[in-house]
Amino acid sequence: MxxxxxxxxxxxxxxxxxxxxxxxxxxxxxxxxxxxxxxxxxxxxxxxxxxxxxxxxxxxxxxxxxxxxxxxxxxxxxxxxxxxxxxxxxxxxxxxxxxxxxxxxxxxxxxxxxxxxxxAEEAAGSLEAKPLEGDPSLLAEFVAEATEHLEAADLHLLQLETDPGDAEAIDAVFRAFHTIKGVAGFLALDQISHVAHEAENLLDLARKGKLVLEGPAIDVSFQAVDALKRLIAAVQQALASSEPLPFDAEAPRLVGRLKAVTLAEPGDKLGELLVGAGLVPEEGVTEALAEQRQAVAEGHSEKPPRLGEQLVREGRVEASDVALALRTQKAAPAAKAGAMAGTKVAESVKVDAERLDRILDTIGELVIAQSMVAQSDELRHVDSAQLHSRLGQLDKITRELQELGTSLRMVPVRATFQKMARLVRDLAKKCGKPVEFVAVGEDTELDKNVVDQIGDPLIHMIRNAVDHGLETPEQRATSGKAATGRVTLRAFHKGGNIHIEVEDDGRGLDKEAILAKAVSRGLLRAGEVPSDREIFNLIFEPGFSTAKQITDVSGRGVGMDVVRRNIEHLRGQVEIRSEIGRGSVFSMRLPLTLAIIDGMVVRVGSHRYIVPTLSIITTVRPTPGALHTVIGQGEMLQVQGRLLPLHRLSDVYGVRDAEPDALNALAIVVEEDGRQAAFLADELLGQQQIVIKSLGELLRGIAGLAGGAVMPDGRVGLIVDVAGLLRLAEGEPAGRRSGELVAEAAG
Amino acid sequence: MAMSETVLSERALEGWERLAGKYLTFRLANEEFGLQILVVREIIGLMDITTVPRTPDWVRGVINLRGKVIPVVDLRVKFGMASVEDTASTCIIVVEVTRGEDALPMGVVVDEVSEVRDVVADQIDPTPAFGAAVDTEFILGMGKVGQTVVMLLDIDRVLNDSELAAVEAVTS
Known part of the structure; x- marks a missing residue:
């Protein structure tokens, strides 16, 4: 019909x-x-x-x-x-x-x-999985966006835990819930929208100063973030598998808890406005609120009648006045939100990593092509000021593009550190140890790939620090330490590497216990005397755990070997420093795969090498007085009063046409792992920012080389791995090659 | 007896069928070699090659291929032929070497690239045995194209596992 x-x-x-x-x-x-x-x-x-x-x-x-x-x-x-x-x-x-x-x-x-x-009630009634209704691309966008919002909310909640009055943090969390609620509503993601809605209400109270975010209020806020993460993960899953979105049974309970916290607070925004406007006597509102709460407590309805509704029904106030008060109520946060709209909200676009790599490679080629044109001989004979100024401009733009390009892949470790802050909080609660978490160097930038992969090892190390490293408050008290333990997460650049350290001020590693365990497991023979470092490294052996009791958090002997494997997979190293009673430091050293470093370009014979500037202490031209030989083979150089071993880059790399006379060459003093040494190169060609590239799978991991870089002339330059170079130089006694060189020099 | 011979030749024929196809042929000294066209990515003129220390002598070095650093192998040295000065026709063939699941780009320096040739199954003969003196493991077969004999190379085997291990041994 x-x-x-x-x-x-x-x-x-x-x-x-x-x-x-x-x-x-x-x-x-x-x-x-x-x-x-x-x-x-x-x-x-x-x-x-x-x-x-x-x-x-x-x-x-x-x-x-x-x-x-x-x-x-x-x-x-x-x-x-x-x-x-x-x-x-x-x-x-x-x-x-x-x-x-x-x-x-x-x-x-x-x-x-x-x-x-x-x-909320109606939605909670539909316990069945329901298919996703929204547009898949919008949903995917929502998942990504909401995840970012939740990460931010997590961080701000952590801040609020230490300072519940931080208005900026409250606003940030509120905004996160608010946005998620709004978008989820449009996409018909009812459960998400309801949880976010209730959490938003809670934060709104905090925003208006009606509720202090501490105790159950902050706990339930964290739970709301977790629940939303879970719900959003479910959406992502449903999107990927094209299956209906399952009903989350936990969410309604959380909504209840959120409501309980929200309603427990005395005073109501609307009520106050009405009282303040002299429309209703205060008692009227208090009574109405009491009735409202009672209705909920007695279970008449989970949802209390609206205050305005109730007041009007009871004849305490005119409907039009309620409308006016409501309007006032709405206007205030809107004005505030408007004022906040201008604050830092960094937008981001997700890009396929492979495309990004192609862009970077292409930019690199552009830079080379540009400099080849600019430096071409033909151009030098062209007498046109205009042409040259335009070329100058092209040069400027190209460099800018290059700088932008090289920074594209780098991300600060901040996000990862934030996750760890959250982890420490949860672990501390679980273990019953008050823990202060300190993050240092959150702005240290790392290649996205590396950042993505350090999460797992970090989690293991943090767990280890909180669970094993830190003592219980009672134990700390007896050893005269503050009851609150401290876990420090630190990131910094050093020697062309990125170091990430997890430090605790706990009990430190028990060398004796490790030794005993190692002997009993047959990893060491009794009577062997390994160095401290070797002892500590034993805990990275598979199945090695000295924890006396197995806890929920750690101590099952899995973990530390995985940590080492993960880090080695990133071609990094992990090391432990520890002092009994004082604490331990787990230090990861990660290479700058793809990262940008400042490099000094040096010439050795007809070859060019790039030495990471961060490893270089100084460069000096050897003088006859400063140069010493050792038994006619080894060479030493006196630099600022210290005697350093002097190695020839030409020896280590087998370069035959290098300057034989050290007095005509240049000594580069480098530091690695606290040791200093000098390397002899022919000449310093300049300094530049370089992108480390692998030499290809077939030439992976060549000792003494960290990789290659495309040089301004389009050729490949080799990047010196200072640590490897030192190992090579020291591991190789003055052998055949240097003998040849001496012979050549003599001839 | 007769039957087993038939089976054998059928098998052999199958093998040649698999080898039949287009080959990019190139010259080293006065010998012709062929690379299956599918493993060839591109041919580039000789460019500046950066020597990499502590690698076997048949590793000529690395080049910048549009922003990517790839290794270059000198096939003359690899095959134990006398090295010669580079000429105007010396070039680099960029091939893809399969290692595990990865296809790795690698350059090979050759004296001169000749042409792309169709090699049919009955033009392919098995590699003659020279005993232990000559390593022919990386030769798939001998193609007889017109008057010339083309050695069909198995590029994955040119850099076989033991040699890759040797690279690693030198470098570690």
Whole structure:
């Protein structure tokens, strides 16, 4: 019985009304009361334009929309954003029938979304998995965005734990929940929207100073973040597998807890406004609030009647006054939000890593091509100031592009450190140890790949530090330490590497216990006397754990060997420094794969090498007085009063056409692991920023070389691995090669 | 007896069928070699090669291939032929070497690139045995194309595992 609409009535006027409606709907915000009022009038106008020729269902729908908007204005709906989205859907369907002439039977008017308000209770009733409704790309975007918001919220909650009054942090968490709620509402992700909504309410109270974020309030906020993470992960899963979104049974309970905390606080925003405006005596509000709470406590309804509603029903105040107070209430945060809109919100775009690499390679080639043009001989003979100034500009732009390009892959370790802060908090709670977490060097930049992969080893090390490293508060008290343990996470650049350290001020590693265990496991023979370093390294052996009891957190003997494997996989190293009773430091040294470093380009014979500037202490030209030989083979150089071993780069790398006379060469003093040495090169060619590239799978891990770099002339330069170079130089006694060199030099 | 011979030749034929196809042929001294066209990525003129210390002598060094650093192998040295000065026709063939699941780009220096040739199954003969003196493991077969004999190379084997291990031994 599809009935063609718009034949009898004035189609053009209906069309105009619909268009005006669509326009308003796009612009209106859930808390924009004048806007909503305008929308209401327009819907009513539309209702008047529709005559009997319009299908009954459509007229019904329009009437339902009108009353729903009324409810939003009166703040009678749980979630105005969700309701608005519902109204949008219904009006879309109405338009399809009225303007596009589609049969009413073929269109789902979606009346449910306006007739039955999608409150928390109703949604909680649908325990079944439901298919995702939103547009997949929007959903994916939401997942990424929400994840970022939650990471930020996590961090700010941690800040709030130490300083519950931090208004900026409260606002940040509030914004995170608010945004998630809004978008989730539009995407019909009801569970997410409800949890976020309740969490937002809680934070809103904190924002207005009605609630202090501590104790259960902060715990439940953390739980809300966790629950949202879980729910969003479920959305991601459902998206990937195209399966329906499962119902999360834990979420409704959390919503209950959030509500409990929110309602437990005395005073109500609306009530205060009404009292403040002299509309209702204070007792009236207090009574009404008491009744409200009682209704919840007695289980009459999980959702208390709205305060405004209740006051009006009891005749304590005029409905119009409530509306006014509501409007005031809405205006304040809106103004505040407007003021905040200008604050740092860094936008980001996700890019395929391979594409990024291609961009970087191409930029590198552009730089080379540009410098080849700029330095070409032909150009030098062209006498045109304009051409040269334009080339100068091209040069500037190219360099800028290069700088931008090289920074693209680098990300600060901040995000990873934030996760660790959260981990320490949770672990501390679990172990019953108060722990202070200190992060140093969060802005240290690392290649994205490396950052992504240090998470696991870090988690293991942090767990280890909190669970094994730190003593219980009682133990700390007996050894005269502050009850609160301290875990420090530190990142810094050193010697062309990135170091990440996990330090605790706990009991330190028990050398004797490790030794005993090693002997009993046959890793060491009794009577062997290994160095401290060797002893500590034993705990990286598979299945090695000296924890006396197995806890939920760690101590099952898995972990430390995985840590070492992970770090070695990144071609890094891990080391332990520890002092009994004072604490331990787990130090990871990671190479700068792909990272940008400053390098000194040196010439050795006809070869060029790049020495990471960070490893270089100084460069000196050897003088006859400073140069010493040892038994006619080894060479030593006196630098600033210290005697350093002097190695020839040409010996180590087998370069034959290098300058034989040290007095005509240049000594580069380097430091590695606290040791210093000097290396002899022919000449310093300059300094430049370089991107380390691997020499390819076939030439991986050549001793003494950290990789290659594309030089300004397009050739490949080799990057010196100072640690490897030192090992090579020291491990190799003056052998055949240097003998040859001496012979050549003599000849 | 007769039957087993038939089976054998059928098997051999199958093998040649698999080898049949397009080959990029190139010259080293006065010998012709062929590379299956599928492993060839591109041919580039000789460019500056950076010597890498502590690698076997048949590793000529590394080059910058549009921003990527790739190793270059000198096939003359690899095959134990006398080295010669580079000429205008010396070039680098960029091939893909399969190692495990990865296809690794690698350059090989050759005297001169000749042409792309179709080699059909019945033009392919097995590699003659020279005893232990000559390593022919990396030769798939001998293609007889017109008047010339083309040695069809198995590039993955040119750099076989033991030699890669040797690279690692030198470098570690």
């Amino acid at each position: 599809a009935c063609r609409a718009g034949e009898a009535m004035d189609a053009s006027r209906v069309g105009i009304a619909l268009e005006a409606l669509a326009g308003t709907l796009v612009l209106v915000e859930a808390d924009d009361l004048p806007g909503l009022a305008g929308l209401h009038t327009q819907v009513e106008t539309l209702g008047e334009e529709l005559d009997d020729a319009a299908p009954a269902a459509v007229r019904e729908a329009v009437a339902a929309v009108a009353s729903r908007i009324e409810q939003i204005i009166l703040d009678e709906v749980d979630d105005p954003v969700v309701s608005l989205a519902g109204i949008g859907r219904v009006l879309g369907a109405v338009t399809a029938v009225l303007r596009d002439g589609r049969g009413v039977d073929s269109v789902d008017l979606g009346l449910d979304s306006v007739a039955a308000p999608p409150g």
